[in-house]
Amino acid sequence: MERVPILKIGGVLLVSIQIDLQDQSVLALQEDLAEKISATGAHGVVIDISAVEIVDSFIGRMFATIASISRLFDADTVVVGMRPAVAITLVELGLTLGGVRTALDLERGMRILENIGRERGRTGLEAR
Amino acid sequence: MVGEAEHGHRLTELLRSNTDALVAAWVEAVATTLRGRTTGAELERDFRELFTSLLPVASGDGRDLSGHAYAELRSLLGDLSRSRARQNFSPSETASSVFALKRVVFELVNGQDDAELFRQVLSFSTLLDGLGLLTFEAYARAREEIIKEQSEQLLELTTPVVKLWEGVLAVPLVGTLDSARTQVVMEKLLEALVETGSEHAIIDITGVLAVDTQVAQHLLKTVVAARLMGAECTISGIRPQIAQTIVALGIEFGDIATKATLADALRHALRRDGVEVVRKGERGAL
Amino acid sequence: MTPRSDGPEELPIRADDDVVRVRQLVRTYAQQVKLSLVDQTKLVTAASELARNTLVYGGGGFARVEIITADGRTGIRASFHDEGPGIPDLSLALADGWSSGKGMGLGLSGARRLVDEFDLDSEVGRGTVVMVVKWKR
Numbered sequence: 001m002e003r004v005p006i007l008k009i010g011g012v013l014l015v016s017i018q019i020d021l022q023d024q025s026v027l028a029l030q031e032d033l034a035e036k037i038s039a040t041g042a043h044g045v046v047i048d049i050s051a052v053e054i055v056d057s058f059i060g061r062m063f064a065t066i067a068s069i070s071r072l073f074d075a076d077t078v079v080v081g082m083r084p085a086v087a088i089t090l091v092e093l094g095l096t097l098g099g100v101r102t103a104l105d106l107e108r109g110m111r112i113l114e115n116i117g118r119e120r121g122r123t124g125l126e127a128r
Numbered sequence: 129m130v131g132e133a134e135h136g137h138r139l140t141e142l143l144r145s146n147t148d149a150l151v152a153a154w155v156e157a158v159a160t161t162l163r164g165r166t167t168g169a170e171l172e173r174d175f176r177e178l179f180t181s182l183l184p185v186a187s188g189d190g191r192d193l194s195g196h197a198y199a200e201l202r203s204l205l206g207d208l209s210r211s212r213a214r215q216n217f218s219p220s221e222t223a224s225s226v227f228a229l230k231r232v233v234f235e236l237v238n239g240q241d242d243a244e245l246f247r248q249v250l251s252f253s254t255l256l257d258g259l260g261l262l263t264f265e266a267y268a269r270a271r272e273e274i275i276k277e278q279s280e281q282l283l284e285l286t287t288p289v290v291k292l293w294e295g296v297l298a299v300p301l302v303g304t305l306d307s308a309r310t311q312v313v314m315e316k317l318l319e320a321l322v323e324t325g326s327e328h329a330i331i332d333i334t335g336v337l338a339v340d341t342q343v344a345q346h347l348l349k350t351v352v353a354a355r356l357m358g359a360e361c362t363i364s365g366i367r368p369q370i371a372q373t374i375v376a377l378g379i380e381f382g383d384i385a386t387k388a389t390l391a392d393a394l395r396h397a398l399r400r401d402g403v404e405v406v407r408k409g410e411r412g413a414l
Numbered sequence: 415m416t417p418r419s420d421g422p423e424e425l426p427i428r429a430d431d432d433v434v435r436v437r438q439l440v441r442t443y444a445q446q447v448k449l450s451l452v453d454q455t456k457l458v459t460a461a462s463e464l465a466r467n468t469l470v471y472g473g474g475g476f477a478r479v480e481i482i483t484a485d486g487r488t489g490i491r492a493s494f495h496d497e498g499p500g501i502p503d504l505s506l507a508l509a510d511g512w513s514s515g516k517g518m519g520l521g522l523s524g525a526r527r528l529v530d531e532f533d534l535d536s537e538v539g540r541g542t543v544v545m546v547v548k549w550k551r
Contacts, residue, residue: 082357082358084315084321084353088318090353092349097356102355102356102357104359108327
């Protein structure tokens with residue numbers, strides 16, 4: 001089974017999915033991420049799926065799960081780079097990502113996390 | 129019965145031994161009706177090929193043209209009809225290319241006092257009738273293909289994805305939307321969002337006469353798909369009748385942004401990007 | 415008109431990574447008949463859902479993929495076979511949100527929405543066969 005690598009850039013964990021995900025890899029990624037967020041105290045997770053050709057219900061559910069896990073550690077999740085064909089298919093499949101933030105590309109995803117961080121800093125929400 | 133009596137079939141032998149003369153006469157007969165829109169050399173090549181594949185079946189009555197024996201002939205006639213259709217020949221011009229061979233063959237046997245040969249020519253003539261009808265069918269099919277291609281090209285032309293502002297794309301939809309067309313347009317829009325890195329899309333339906341449930345569903349799905357990709361999609365220009373249809377059909381637009389006009393939608397998109405449009409000199413007054 | 419079949423290919427579904435292999439096989443076929451990118455993605459996604467069902471609920475089985483033509487159209491047919499417990503209530507299994515195991519219950523009903531033809535044949539105690547077709551537009 002291949003594992004998806006997790007990179008740490010500043011306070012953000014970057015997951016760039018470059019392999020054809022099998023279910024075991026999905027489960028392993030969820031576990032690895034939970035550990036890494038807790039160990040690093042990261043405030044954000046970016047999942048780059050620009051290389052992903054299909055997202056089925058199992059993979060789609062992973063995004064929501066990761067978002068819930070990160071929220072427990074007060075971190076935000078952004079899914080970036082979803083291809084149009086993948087998005088159309090997910091809608092047809094009837095899957096909504098349940099409140100997961102999305103962005104067109106990595107750069108915009110990072111910016112969203114920065115903005116959230118700044119807002120939190122200003123309003124003091126980070127102590128929540 | 130095809131080919132069974134080929135040896136000793138009077139007409140087949142006659143056709144074979146006169147191939148050159150017959151093809152030449154056939155070409156000449158057709159060339160005059162097609163009035164120089166195709167060259168003699170082209171006709172010569174096409175007809176010689178046709179004639180050669182006609183010879184083995186000339187003894188048949190052509191009652192079952194879908195049979196294996198006629199496969200080559202069918203494909204040749206199909207090709208001929210298709211190229212004629214594309215060159216804008218009329219269906220009768222196309223079919224008469226086949227019928228013209230009748231007269232040529234009649235002239236060949238004219239004056240021969242041979243009852244058996246006469247019977248064979250009659251049967252051959254029935255075969256050519258069948259083949260003529262085949263060209264009709266192939267021609268009609270080719271025209272249908274052309275029409276389909278053209279409507280697809282028209283679709284491409286009539287639904288441009290335009291850039292209104294940095295990061296703001298729009299598709300002005302015009303005319304009647306059907307499910308297939310809406311799907312194509314929406315795919316194009318989503319791809320354009322990625323290509324241009326735009327975070328806003330506006331679907332303007334001012335020019336749309338009617339929407340049915342399926343079309344409305346496609347519009348909604350596009351908005352949701354755009355969101356999954358990280359872009360915001362606004363629908364503008366919903367006419368009163370269409371608004372009524374949407375409500376009557378019970379379609380839930382939910383939290384999807386809708387604006388009365390394209391201008392409103394653009395202003396909405398710009399504002400979300402932190403851009404405010406003001407008249408010169410008004411800034412101080414505000 | 416009986417559809418003409420073209421070189422069916424079979425793959426076992428015994429483990430997790432077989433699901434990935436089935437996806438890849440279906441994609442190869444879909445590309446071969448030049449399905450549009452969106453249709454390719456829909457078909458591969460449906461295949462992924464169904465192959466997982468075969469593995470998780472059917473206890474494993476195999477997938478068969480082939481090119482078919484009928485009435486001048488070309489398409490891909492993929493079928494998923496298992497000898498598992500079968501599905502006692504088909505209409506319930508096809509309803510949104512229902513699932514006899516883990517997952518979100520989108521497997522069967524979701525896959526059905528992604529394809530042009532969907533056929534489910536299941537017998538309790540004998541197994542399940544799901545067949546899907548996507549035609550070239």
